[in-house]
Amino acid sequence: MKRSLMHLFALPLLCGAALTHAASTVELTVSGLITPMACTPVFSGGGVIDFGKISRQDLNLTNGTRLPLKYLTLTVSCNAPGRFVLLMRDNRDGTAHVDSEIYYGLGLDNGGNKLGVYSLSFDPRQTVVDDLAVVYGTESTTGGVAWRTSNSNPINIGSRSLLGFTELEGSTAGPSAIKNLTSTVTLEAVINARQNLDLSAETRLDGSATLEVVYL
Incomplete structure (x- = not known):
């Protein structure tokens, strides 16, 4: 009885194979572009921010x-x-107590609670690009497919949004070509509510992030 059932189920498969030829291979294309351009980002003070002791x-x-x-x-x-x-x-992904791409975690306390968050803001008015007199900020949440209209408002750098600068106000064309950029960055940190934390012992703020230059 089992042998008969096996043959019955096998027949449609054999017939189907005779009528259509299923592809047994698939192609993979790997592409990219190696550019001679190279940029080096550097934070002042070695990128270290110390709030000292907080009671x-x-x-x-x-x-x-x-x-x-x-x-x-x-x-x-x-x-x-x-x-x-x-x-x-x-x-320190997963340690921010606020769920947003512009907030980065400050680590965990001794009880595994999320200590807090911090954000970094870039102000085009405090940004110098080459010999340009004025600079405007722009960003893309679509991986560079579309760009926010450039303006002089401060921008919080995110983990999923691209942040760039241009000399064109009101442009949606994205960043301009830049050789040298200097910007004053504002860091704002917020500690979680005390009732949510285990502060029975000294607790170290442990924020850490990597800023990356992405070539377009």
């Missing part, structure tokens, strides 16, 4: 506590003018 009693019980703003300078030096954007990757 437990200075933290809000039920709401987040904003720490004083910190500032650092980013320089991007390229061997030739070219179009590039900036992107940030959180090295």
Whole structure:
């Protein structure tokens, strides 16, 4: 009985194979472009921000506590003018208590609770690009397919959005070709509500992120 069933199920498969020829191979294409352009990003102070010691009693019980703003300078030096954007990757992914691509985590306390978040903001008005008199910011949330209309408003760098600069105001063409860029970056940190944290022992803020130059 089992042998008969096996033959019955096999017949349609054999008939189908005789009528159509299914492809037994598939092609893979690997492409890319190697560019002679090379850019080096550098944060002032080695990219280290230290808030020092923060008293437990200075933290809000039920709401987040904003720490004083910190500032650092980013320089991007390229061997030739070219179009590039900036992107940030959180090295403490999963520790931010606010779910947004512009917030990066400050690590966990001794009980595994999320300590807080920080963000980095770029202000075109505090950004110098080559010999341009004025610079405008733009960004893309579509991987460079479409660009936000360029303007002089500050932009928070995100982990999934491309951030660039151009000399054209009101443009949707994306970043301009740049050789040297210097920008004053504002860092804002917020500690989670005290009631959500285990602060029975000294707890170290442990934020870490990598800023990447992406060539277009």
